[in-house]
Amino acid sequence: xxxxxxxxxxxxxxxxxxxxxxxxxxxxxxxxxxxxxxxxxxxxxxxxxxxxxxxxxxxxxxxxxxxxxxxxxxxxxxxxxxxxxxxxxxxxxxxxxxxxxxxxxxxxxxxxxxxxxxxxxxxxxxxxxxxxxxxxxxxxxxxxxxxxxxxxxxxxxxxxxxxxxxxxxxxxxxxxxxxxxxxxxxxxxxxxxxxxxxxxxxxxxxxxxxxxxxxxxxxxxxxxxxxxxxxxxxxxxxxxxxxxxxxxxxxxxxxxxxxxxxxxxxxxxxxxxxxxx
Amino acid sequence: xxxxxxxxxxxxxxxxxxxxxxxxxxxxxxxxxxxxxxxxxxxxxxxxxxxxxxxxxxxxxxxxxxxxxxxxxxxxxxxxxxxxxxxxxxxxxxxxxxxxxxxxxxxxxxxxxxxxxxxxxxxxxxxxxxxxxxxxxxxxxxxxxxxxxxxxxxxxxxxxxxxxxxxxxxxxxxxxxxxxxxxxxxxxxxxxxxxxxxxxxxxxxxx
Numbered sequence: 001x002x003x004x005x006x007x008x009x010x011x012x013x014x015x016x017x018x019x020x021x022x023x024x025x026x027x028x029x030x031x032x033x034x035x036x037x038x039x040x041x042x043x044x045x046x047x048x049x050x051x052x053x054x055x056x057x058x059x060x061x062x063x064x065x066x067x068x069x070x071x072x073x074x075x076x077x078x079x080x081x082x083x084x085x086x087x088x089x090x091x092x093x094x095x096x097x098x099x100x101x102x103x104x105x106x107x108x109x110x111x112x113x114x115x116x117x118x119x120x121x122x123x124x125x126x127x128x129x130x131x132x133x134x135x136x137x138x139x140x141x142x143x144x145x146x147x148x149x150x151x152x153x154x155x156x157x158x159x160x161x162x163x164x165x166x167x168x169x170x171x172x173x174x175x176x177x178x179x180x181x182x183x184x185x186x187x188x189x190x191x192x193x194x195x196x197x198x199x200x201x202x203x204x205x206x207x208x209x210x211x212x213x214x215x216x217x218x219x220x221x222x223x224x225x226x227x228x229x230x231x232x233x234x235x236x237x238x239x240x241x242x243x244x245x246x247x248x249x250x251x252x253x254x255x256x257x258x259x260x261x262x263x264x265x266x267x268x269x270x271x272x273x274x275x276x277x
Numbered sequence: 278x279x280x281x282x283x284x285x286x287x288x289x290x291x292x293x294x295x296x297x298x299x300x301x302x303x304x305x306x307x308x309x310x311x312x313x314x315x316x317x318x319x320x321x322x323x324x325x326x327x328x329x330x331x332x333x334x335x336x337x338x339x340x341x342x343x344x345x346x347x348x349x350x351x352x353x354x355x356x357x358x359x360x361x362x363x364x365x366x367x368x369x370x371x372x373x374x375x376x377x378x379x380x381x382x383x384x385x386x387x388x389x390x391x392x393x394x395x396x397x398x399x400x401x402x403x404x405x406x407x408x409x410x411x412x413x414x415x416x417x418x419x420x421x422x423x424x425x426x427x428x429x430x431x432x433x434x435x436x437x438x439x440x441x442x443x444x445x446x447x448x449x450x451x452x453x454x455x456x457x458x459x460x461x462x463x464x465x466x467x468x469x470x471x472x473x474x475x476x477x478x479x480x481x482x483x484x
Contacts, residue, residue: 064358073358100357101334120353120376124301124333143353145378147407147440157303174404177380209383 003194004164010137011094011113014054016167016196016235022272023054023236025096029251030074031059034083040241041091047262051269056094057087063250064100072249077104085111102130109134119143119171122151132163139167144174148189155195167196169238172204180206182225187232198236199229202254217254226264230271237268278467279479288472289479295329295349296322316340335363342367352376352401361390374399374430377410381419388423396425399469401433408443410434412456417463428467429460432474453478
């Protein structure tokens, strides 16, 4: 049981915090097309099922905070939610997406099971309240500039309002300009008040803005950091996967190809019982 | 020039008030919807002189733009495309704060989203650990190259963190003269403060 007596139940039989079945939240960064979403989601669902892991599909309908002003943002709210609804129905898995304004919360909640609060917006009170009012699970990305205690305070703020379906997500900490580092102490600190904690393996290796108007990243680090996070102990693993990362319209430097995603799923399955705290 | 982030009324008589309803921070247990809050509260703001409003959503920009002279976009929002686009379509002067996590070059990349507006760039410091922000002179140098006026958010630089292991010496008002001198020497033309700054220091800014 998590803080404020949340049992971790998401939807469709998926329950975060199951010590015998780690939850994997994964999919393409941007929902570039329904076809891409279904292809990636089908692959991940199969691999997670084979590895006895729980699976939640993840993708964004709108990349609202790109580094540059003239890069693609995604299908938009209406079309994106249509795609997510189709993916949910076809794959029969819960879906997660991120929201950027209170207005988007209500609409996204008609389709999605988890509403994710982006890292930059992790303390935006009205966005959090709008998300909570939907009754869906909220996943809060800890800001790169935010201390672990501050994001726990955000979770407690929601608990204080009577809302308990909260997941905290570590996605790296600013380490000088255009660089991030993973402070694994945060996985412990964020767990202090017994909230669910997820590790975002792919955003944690970003080099924000370091790619001449786009973010680049250190994809080769992801497997090792994931092993470390599982060893420390997490309730879930978040990672972005694309059938051809080099051609992805966003986060091309950090999204995982199928082969590496499979490797990580295999490792997660093998070691979750040994290392889960 | 002095901008003062206020909730109700300004403390410093010569400041330009920027009404900050705190809707973008989990610092209170208020759960009122911010668009309604702003729409209600904006009627109570003093209209005796030009004022600004902290905005965090396009809807808030719509509420504020016909009444306020300034729109203040906090650092966490400085890359939110829809907020910037809404601000661009106003006639207000935009105070765009650099996020503490953001390189100065990335802030400059956001400027085309505000094309056509008068922009005042605000540096609120650079993240240096969970308990600290530092004023990086290189950032101010780069902001100057944009051709826009710029200033510093002095209160953000001095804001005490809740991080349990924060060293006690780093947030000290004794550093205010050094911060202000640095900013002024590099070409800053305004300050952003809240009520916690001793007025004695602010008199030095105008000298």
